Amino acid sequence: xxxxxxxxxxxxxxxxxxxxxxxxxxxxxxxxxxxxxxxxxxxxxxxxxxxxxxxxxxxxxxxxxxxxxxxxxxxxxxxxxxxxxxxxxxxxxxxxxxxxxxxxxxxxxxxxxxxxxxxxxxxxxxxxxxxxxxxxxxxxxxxxxxxxxxxxxxxxxxxxxxxxxxxxxxxxxxxxxxxxxxxxxxxxxxxxxxxxxxxxxxxxxxxxxxxxxxxxxxxxxxxxxxxxxxxxxxxxxxxxxxxxxxxxxxxxxxxxxxxxxxxxxxxxxxxxxxxxxxxxxxxxxxxxxxxxxxxxxxxxxxxxxxxxxxxxxxxxxxxxxxxxxxxxxxxxxxxxxxxxxxxxxxxxxxxx
Amino acid sequence: xxxxxxxxxxxxxxxxxxxxxxxxxxxxxxxxxxxxxxxxxxxxxxxxxxxxxxxxxxxxxxxxxxxxxxxxxxxxxxxxxxxxxxxxxxxxxxxxxxxxxxxxxxxxxxxxxxxxxxxxxxxxxxxxxxxxxxxxxxxxxxxxxxxxxxxxxxxxxxxxxxxxxxxxxxxxxxxxxxxxxxxxxxxxxxxxxxxxxxxxxxxxxxxxxxxxxxxxxxxxxxxxxxxxxxxxxxxxxxxxxxxxxxxxxxxxxxxxxxxxxxxxxxxxxxxxxxxxxxxxxxxxxxxxxxxxxxxxxxxxxxxxxxxxxxxxxxxxxxxxxxxxxxxxxxxxxxxxxxxxxxxxxxxxxxxxxxxxxxxxxxxxxxxxxxxxxxxxxxxxxxxxxxxxxxxxxxxxxxxxxxxxxxxxxxxxxxxxxxxxxxxxxxxxxxxxxxxxxxxxxxxxxxxxxxxxxxxxxxxxxxxxxxxxxxxxxxxxxxxxxxxxxxxxxxxxxxxxxxxxxxxxxxxxxxxxxxxxxxxxxxxxxxxxxxxxxxxxxxxxxxxxxxxxxxxxxxxxxxxxxxxxxxxxxxxxxxxxxxxxxxxxxxxxxxxxxxxxxxxxxxxxxxxxxxxxxxxxxxxxxxxxxxxxxxxxxx
Numbered sequence: 001x002x003x004x005x006x007x008x009x010x011x012x013x014x015x016x017x018x019x020x021x022x023x024x025x026x027x028x029x030x031x032x033x034x035x036x037x038x039x040x041x042x043x044x045x046x047x048x049x050x051x052x053x054x055x056x057x058x059x060x061x062x063x064x065x066x067x068x069x070x071x072x073x074x075x076x077x078x079x080x081x082x083x084x085x086x087x088x089x090x091x092x093x094x095x096x097x098x099x100x101x102x103x104x105x106x107x108x109x110x111x112x113x114x115x116x117x118x119x120x121x122x123x124x125x126x127x128x129x130x131x132x133x134x135x136x137x138x139x140x141x142x143x144x145x146x147x148x149x150x151x152x153x154x155x156x157x158x159x160x161x162x163x164x165x166x167x168x169x170x171x172x173x174x175x176x177x178x179x180x181x182x183x184x185x186x187x188x189x190x191x192x193x194x195x196x197x198x199x200x201x202x203x204x205x206x207x208x209x210x211x212x213x214x215x216x217x218x219x220x221x222x223x224x225x226x227x228x229x230x231x232x233x234x235x236x237x238x239x240x241x242x243x244x245x246x247x248x249x250x251x252x253x254x255x256x257x258x259x260x261x262x263x264x265x266x267x268x269x270x271x272x273x274x275x276x277x278x279x280x281x282x283x284x285x286x287x288x289x290x291x292x293x294x295x296x297x298x299x300x301x302x303x304x305x306x307x308x309x310x311x312x313x314x315x316x317x318x319x320x321x322x323x324x325x326x327x328x329x330x331x332x333x334x335x336x337x338x339x340x341x342x343x344x345x346x347x348x349x350x351x352x
Numbered sequence: 353x354x355x356x357x358x359x360x361x362x363x364x365x366x367x368x369x370x371x372x373x374x375x376x377x378x379x380x381x382x383x384x385x386x387x388x389x390x391x392x393x394x395x396x397x398x399x400x401x402x403x404x405x406x407x408x409x410x411x412x413x414x415x416x417x418x419x420x421x422x423x424x425x426x427x428x429x430x431x432x433x434x435x436x437x438x439x440x441x442x443x444x445x446x447x448x449x450x451x452x453x454x455x456x457x458x459x460x461x462x463x464x465x466x467x468x469x470x471x472x473x474x475x476x477x478x479x480x481x482x483x484x485x486x487x488x489x490x491x492x493x494x495x496x497x498x499x500x501x502x503x504x505x506x507x508x509x510x511x512x513x514x515x516x517x518x519x520x521x522x523x524x525x526x527x528x529x530x531x532x533x534x535x536x537x538x539x540x541x542x543x544x545x546x547x548x549x550x551x552x553x554x555x556x557x558x559x560x561x562x563x564x565x566x567x568x569x570x571x572x573x574x575x576x577x578x579x580x581x582x583x584x585x586x587x588x589x590x591x592x593x594x595x596x597x598x599x600x601x602x603x604x605x606x607x608x609x610x611x612x613x614x615x616x617x618x619x620x621x622x623x624x625x626x627x628x629x630x631x632x633x634x635x636x637x638x639x640x641x642x643x644x645x646x647x648x649x650x651x652x653x654x655x656x657x658x659x660x661x662x663x664x665x666x667x668x669x670x671x672x673x674x675x676x677x678x679x680x681x682x683x684x685x686x687x688x689x690x691x692x693x694x695x696x697x698x699x700x701x702x703x704x705x706x707x708x709x710x711x712x713x714x715x716x717x718x719x720x721x722x723x724x725x726x727x728x729x730x731x732x733x734x735x736x737x738x739x740x741x742x743x744x745x746x747x748x749x750x751x752x753x754x755x756x757x758x759x760x761x762x763x764x765x766x767x768x769x770x771x772x773x774x775x776x777x778x779x780x781x782x783x784x785x786x787x788x789x790x791x792x793x794x795x796x797x798x799x800x801x802x803x804x805x806x807x808x809x810x811x812x813x814x815x816x817x818x819x820x821x822x823x824x825x826x827x828x829x830x831x832x833x834x835x836x837x838x839x840x841x842x843x844x845x846x847x848x849x850x851x852x853x854x855x856x857x858x859x860x861x862x863x864x865x866x867x868x869x870x871x872x873x874x875x876x877x878x879x880x881x882x883x884x885x886x887x888x889x890x891x892x893x894x895x896x897x898x899x900x901x902x903x904x905x906x907x908x909x910x911x912x913x914x915x916x917x918x919x920x921x922x923x924x925x926x927x928x929x930x931x932x933x934x935x936x937x938x939x940x941x942x943x944x945x946x947x948x949x950x951x952x953x954x955x956x957x958x959x960x961x962x963x964x965x966x967x968x969x970x971x972x973x974x975x976x977x978x979x980x981x982x983x984x985x986x
Contacts (some may be wrong), residue, residue, distance in 0.1 A: 147438035147439050247900075266438075268429070268430060311420075
């Protein structure tokens with residue numbers, strides 16, 4: 001192999017950059033040409049020249065940033081090869097949120113896959129992850145420690161429903177990130193037979209409507225009207241994580257605070273947030289799935305973008321796979337500090 | 353064990369007392385003996401066994417999990433038990449965290465780690481454990497508690513099965529009884545093997561609870577009192593009724609459950625010196641409260657600033673004197689005060705205040721605290737901090753329960769008992785003579801003027817007891833009143849705020865406040881304490897809004913608010929005293945600080961200085977002087 005991986009993809013101030021294709025992947029600052037894996041705010045930002053992404057991701061960006069979020073949009077059909085500069089690219093589903101995709105970059109028989117954020121667990125609101133065999137696999141490591149083994153989501157959702165049965169007089173306020181997690185929780189509730197309305201905080205409304213337009217059935221999801229909060233006994237209410245401890249949640253009848261996140265696996269995390277009903281539901285891969293996916297791709301080399309890089313890089317070493325951390329700034333979080341409730345709520349979903 | 357673990361898990365997340373109580377009651381009602389009794393023992397601190405050291409647990413994990421990954425995980429999670437519980441490979445879980453390919457190359461498939469490697473080192477250790485099993489049958493006589501032995505044997509027997517048939521091991525989930533029993537009897541060397549087997553069999557929550565239990569760190573946010581309340585509620589009994597019989601019982605408390613469920617007799621207290629729940633008083637908020645009361649119906653005495661205790665004595669069936677000192681909550685603290693316990697030569701129970709006396713003078717609470725906080729009770733400690741009891745009341749004497757008598761009849765009995773004892777360690781709390789409430793107010797304001805003499809500084813206020821009051825456990829409204837001395841107050845500036853718990857979890861309700869002092873760079877505010885009560889709900893809402901609107905920094909659940917000469921909110925803080933503190937930068941800490949007023953009007957530059965607190969501290973410490981002088985002269 002005369003061509004090196006770094007000729008295909010390198011790291012710049014803006015993030016991952018393909019010199020031969022003259023484009024960035026999920027850049028954290030405005031660039032001329034951006035390929036976007038998914039619509040979460042840390043990966044998809046406004047102000048780029050041309051944006052190439054799945055149609056769903058483009059529509060999510062338009063809902064969040066307005067129709068003028070970039071100069072020109074280009075739709076990527078899953079699995080369809082496209083020429084960009086001197087390389088070929090194609091998108092494959094990542095199973096993270098609606099429209100999320102991995103991006104494969106090819107030239108001269110070499111393939112790099114940028115997976116963005118991904119999960120292998122079933123999710124009724126998006127297409128399942130597809131393994132794309134490759135030479136270099138670029139992975140996240142949000143939950144890159146062996147203590148993270150996400151349980152079956154059905155059990156977690158049942159915990160919520162059982163709590164409503166136990167405390168029918170109390171409102172259940174569920175913190176969930178506005179894009180993806182919230183809609184997945186709604187869909188899971190429907191699968192478990194919850195047919196009453198699911199009440200939404202205003203910040204959830206537009207994206208939930210978008211999911212419904214995209215054909216994800218979520219049932220009746222009325223927006224919470226301020227005046228009615230005190231009457232929502234036994235209701236399930238979804239809100240952004242920053243709102244579960246907010247003045248907003250206080251007006252509900254004796255609220256039970258729940259939070260749907262992979263972080264809820266760790267007790268101290270749940271307690272720190274004052275969560276009474278932790279729901280371990282994550283849109284990221286847990287440790288076994290990170291390891292399985294790396295093996296499935298057959299990659300000889302792994303780059304780890306963000307999260308708990310050290311453990312995953314170490315594990316690759318024990319498996320004879322070359323690996324390095326990229327220490328990408330601006331993605332997710334460093335994994336240690338949860339985004340503080342109250343700062344830009346759009347950023348919170350990064351570490352869902 | 354899994355049921356108990358899930359109870360603990362739910363309790364850990366539940367901030368509301370009533371909800372905790374409901375969870376506990378459900379558990380006790382739905383769990384058979386002896387399992388629930390062992391659970392009760394675990395929650396009331398009634399279990400004793402050799403605790404597993406963290407190193408042992410770490411070694412067990414590192415046999416199964418790559419040490420590097422384990423160490424990274426431990427750093428992240430921060431708690432050894434929880435990390436281990438989360439990372440421990442379950443029977444159907446992926447091997448990706450297991451040590452390394454080379455270990456697996458030796459055929460040590462992590463899935464079957466415990467069984468397939470049976471011919472290796474681990475198997476050997478199991479065989480060894482077997483040869484050590486003979487001590488086991490000898491247990492019952494040693495434990496001297498037949499109930500425990502017989503109640504446990506079926507469980508213990510079941511638990512042994514997998515260890516014996518380890519070629520064919522569907523791991524059986526251990527009961528709490530099995531765990532407790534095994535820990536009490538297993539030789540140290542066999543402990544790792546038992547632990548590993550249990551960890552294999554339990555789910556994640558079960559592993560967490562087990563590890564917390566075996567390392568002696570089972571803190572679950574439930575007080576012993578709450579657990580007893582839940583048990584009592586099974587049969588409509590008050591917690592105090594459970595306290596009455598508690599000290600005669602032993603885990604797993606089968607008699608207790610039989611009694612509360614109406615299946616058995618009330619357990620006879622086999623304890624010749626049982627704890628009797630104390631009678632408590634209500635505060636007099638202001639002088640006007642007394643207008644409704646007739647002074648002639650009351651007796652007054654000093655309220656001493658020590659710790660409320662009960663001295664209980666009696667003869668066991670071999671005729672030996674039993675000497676017990678109980679705290680207000682029924683905790684047996686006899687071992688911490690052997691100097692006082694030996695003074696219990698009577699049969700009966702005295703309610704009183706534990707104080708340190710030097711040369712006949714009562715020392716301040718600061719001095720008492722130096723004795724309370726010691727682990728080892730050394731001869732030096734006993735010499736320097738001699739414990740005394742100032743007697744308030746008598747609950748029983750010579751086998752007669754006196755609690756039904758009116759105070760006016762109990763008092764002479766108490767006086768007679770103390771006189772007969774004639775022991776330097778036990779004296780009588782004197783009555784305060786008065787005719788009108790104004791007399792009492794004067795005594796409260798200046799105890800020295802009414803005969804308290806040099807001990808006046810150790811007086812916390814005045815107690816008023818209705819002459820006809822029987823001794824009733826708990827805090828009945830009406831018969832007893834406490835009228836505390838005026839608290840100290842300072843004006844301090846709010847510096848940090850933290851969210852509260854339970855119903856207050858969405859409010860910033862805990863405030864750290866500071867006073868001024870001369871710092872390296874001029875005048876500065878240093879934290880002197882923290883308060884989380886004293887304000888009304890309406891005031892809390894305003895304080896909460898203030899915090900949110902004046903936040904300058906955030907540290908997790910804590911917010912820093914604006915403070916300085918020109919910005920900040922002044923809180924008037926009431927408190928009972930000042931102690932030295934290594935935790936606060938200012939070097940002082942307050943006792944019972946609370947917000948007495950919110951000074952929205954006061955400029956922060958006019959708040960008090962740390963020196964005000966230091967002067968109060970110096971006053972408290974002067975009382976140590978006699979002993980300090982003694983030491984110097986030795």
